[in-house]
Amino acid sequence: MNRNATVWLWRAASFAVAASFIALWQLVANLKLVSAVFLPSPDRAWASLVRGFSNGDLWSKLAGTLEHMAYGWLAASIAGIAIGAIIGSSRIMRTYVAPSLEFLRPLPVSAIIPVAIAMLGLTQAMALFVIAFGAIWPIMLATIHGFAAVEPRLYEVARSLQMSRLAVIFKVALPSASPDILAGMRLSLTVALILSVVCEILAGLDGLGHWVLLSARAFRSADLFAGVILLGVTGYVTSVAMSMAEHRLLAWQASQR
Amino acid sequence: MVNAAKRFEVIPGQPRPQIAFTGVTLQLGGKTIIENLSLGVRPGEFLCVVGASGCGKTTALRLAAGLYQPTSGRVDFDGQLMLHPRREIAIVFQDYGKALLPWRTAAGNVSLALEAGGMPSAERPARIEELLRTVGLPGHAGKYPAEMSGGMQQRLQIARCLAQEPKTLLMDEPFGALDAMTRQGLQDEVLALVAASGATVIFVTHDLDEAIYLGDRVIGLLPHPGRIGIELAVNLPRPRDQLSTREHPEFLRLRRQLFDFIKATEQ
Ligand SMILES: Nc1ncnc2c1ncn2[C@@H]1O[C@H](COP(=O)(O)OP(=O)(O)O)[C@@H](O)[C@H]1O
Ligand SMILES: [Mg+2]
Numbered sequence: 001m002n003r004n005a006t007v008w009l010w011r012a013a014s015f016a017v018a019a020s021f022i023a024l025w026q027l028v029a030n031l032k033l034v035s036a037v038f039l040p041s042p043d044r045a046w047a048s049l050v051r052g053f054s055n056g057d058l059w060s061k062l063a064g065t066l067e068h069m070a071y072g073w074l075a076a077s078i079a080g081i082a083i084g085a086i087i088g089s090s091r092i093m094r095t096y097v098a099p100s101l102e103f104l105r106p107l108p109v110s111a112i113i114p115v116a117i118a119m120l121g122l123t124q125a126m127a128l129f130v131i132a133f134g135a136i137w138p139i140m141l142a143t144i145h146g147f148a149a150v151e152p153r154l155y156e157v158a159r160s161l162q163m164s165r166l167a168v169i170f171k172v173a174l175p176s177a178s179p180d181i182l183a184g185m186r187l188s189l190t191v192a193l194i195l196s197v198v199c200e201i202l203a204g205l206d207g208l209g210h211w212v213l214l215s216a217r218a219f220r221s222a223d224l225f226a227g228v229i230l231l232g233v234t235g236y237v238t239s240v241a242m243s244m245a246e247h248r249l250l251a252w253q254a255s256q257r
Numbered sequence: 258m259v260n261a262a263k264r265f266e267v268i269p270g271q272p273r274p275q276i277a278f279t280g281v282t283l284q285l286g287g288k289t290i291i292e293n294l295s296l297g298v299r300p301g302e303f304l305c306v307v308g309a310s311g312c313g314k315t316t317a318l319r320l321a322a323g324l325y326q327p328t329s330g331r332v333d334f335d336g337q338l339m340l341h342p343r344r345e346i347a348i349v350f351q352d353y354g355k356a357l358l359p360w361r362t363a364a365g366n367v368s369l370a371l372e373a374g375g376m377p378s379a380e381r382p383a384r385i386e387e388l389l390r391t392v393g394l395p396g397h398a399g400k401y402p403a404e405m406s407g408g409m410q411q412r413l414q415i416a417r418c419l420a421q422e423p424k425t426l427l428m429d430e431p432f433g434a435l436d437a438m439t440r441q442g443l444q445d446e447v448l449a450l451v452a453a454s455g456a457t458v459i460f461v462t463h464d465l466d467e468a469i470y471l472g473d474r475v476i477g478l479l480p481h482p483g484r485i486g487i488e489l490a491v492n493l494p495r496p497r498d499q500l501s502t503r504e505h506p507e508f509l510r511l512r513r514q515l516f517d518f519i520k521a522t523e524q
Contacts, residue, residue, distance in 0.1 A: 011281065045519055093397065112508065151355050153350060153355040153356050154355070154356070154358065156324055156342075156348075156350075156356075156357055157350075157369075159324065159341070159342045160323075160324070160342040160343075160344070160346065160421075161344060161346050161369065161374075162341075162342065162343060162344050162373060163371035163373050163423065167372075167373070171358075171372070172358070175358070175360045175361075176358075178360070232263070252359060252361075252401050252403075253359075253360075254330060254361040
């Protein structure tokens with residue numbers, strides 16, 4: 001009861017904040033504090049959004065970005081979980097491989113982009129590689145941690161049941177590591193979105209990043225803002241969807257707290 | 258005052274022991290934990306192991322489970338050298354909270370053992386229901402371990418072990434963390450289960466009364482390194498009864514003897 005009320009209060013408060021932010025934006029635009037070339041009013045940005053969707057331009061751009069993001073993120077997830085599982089389930093690997101990961105991890109992904117472009121050109125393959133490379137880290141490190149933290153007693157249960165190696169991975173280790181893995185995948189989602197935009201801008205690939213770049217170059221500030229707003233919404237919606245999936249998959253955890 | 262451990266040997270005409278320790282020594286981290294332990298457990302026997310904390314009871318049980326390999330000597334199961342854990346030997350761990358899969362319901366946890374045994378999925382639900390009923394958890398199939406009390410979790414672990422259809426059941430202070438009432442109830446349930454299944458049991462406990470109440474035989478371990486210090490045959494009638502068995506003169510005599518032994522080891 002009380003908790004519900006608190007939740008609603010929070011929602012109302014964040015709605016109020018968003019509304020006042022838009023009102024302030026409208027005010028600044030109306031007073032012409034910033035030139036309309038750089039800052040469109042919210043109603044113009046909205047009109048551009050509606051126009052973009054009704055003539056289909058924005059739909060195709062959105063679909064492009066979602067596609068880059070999804071492929072890169074899925075590739076990162078599969079590779080990250082697989083590599084993380086191998087490293088995390090072996091103490092020797094953890095001792096010898098983990099330190100080099102710690103060296104690679106803080107390497108900014110932007111440093112890898114020129115390398116990727118030199119090797120793969122300005123192509124979809126380059127984008128996939130860069131997005132996956134950036135998004136793999138949170139997933140892989142979370143998986144290593146999750147696999148290393150499996151309760152040893154459960155492995156003994158598995159041994160006394162003479163479970164196969166594959167069964168131990170799928171029935172014991174993966175489910176045990178799943179809270180860590182899903183948290184890593186949620187972090188990677190944001191990384192994948194950012195890198196999708198970066199790659200679209202750099203390689204001129206069809207997507208919201210490219211749309212934003214072209215709008216900025218042509219001083220179409222309303223279109224630019226429409227694209228930025230859409231990117232924000234995309235980030236928000238995907239991460240909410242991920243949270244909901246996590247909530248469902250980890251329902252068993254709720255009873256532990 | 259205490260006899261040195263006898264070397265275990267197969268006596269012609271006697272049934273072959275189901276589990277046999279022969280001169281087993283185990284070192285861990287350069288320390289001798291178990292030294293020259295010889296012991297035979299007959300099929301269907303209920304053997305209880307007592308001893309002060311840290312004397313090697315859990316370690317001995319893990320050797321019997323095949324979770325440890327002896328540094329020297331050998332452990333045999335049904336006349337075969339034990340090289341690894343096997344499904345015929347089920348182990349009920351002391352820390353039931355860690356031995357259950359928190360992401361699986363009670364039914365799912367029992368199912369794990371059935372899956373490992375290769376039971377077709379269509380046959381599992383009925384068997385799971387039967388096992389949960391056997392350990393007194395009917396109607397809790399859909400609960401997660403975290404939603405269950407300690408006693409219920411331990412029952413669940415026992416159900417999973419029974420699902421292995423073990424020839425030998427190893428139990429490590431299974432009721433140590435439970436309150437007295439739950440404990441006595443579970444003691445009687447384990448006796449009934451074992452009587453019904455005919456399984457051989459090695460039951461570790463630090464509760465001397467519990468050991469005598471349950472066992473056909475009680476051995477007491479001496480610490481540093483772990484070895485057998487006392488061996489008592491328990492000739493109390495079965496089925497046992499919480500009131501009359503515990504008042505039986507033989508019970509009291511054994512209790513006294515065991516108590517003196519433990520006191521001597523603690524000095
Ligand atoms: N993996 C291990 N490495 C080193 N020493 C151990 C290990 N496991 C147990 N020990 C030591 O062996 C002794 C017996 O342990 P344990 O069998 O758990 O005793 P009990 O179950 O009788 O309380 C203890 O002194 C303990 O510290
Ligand atoms: Mg112990």
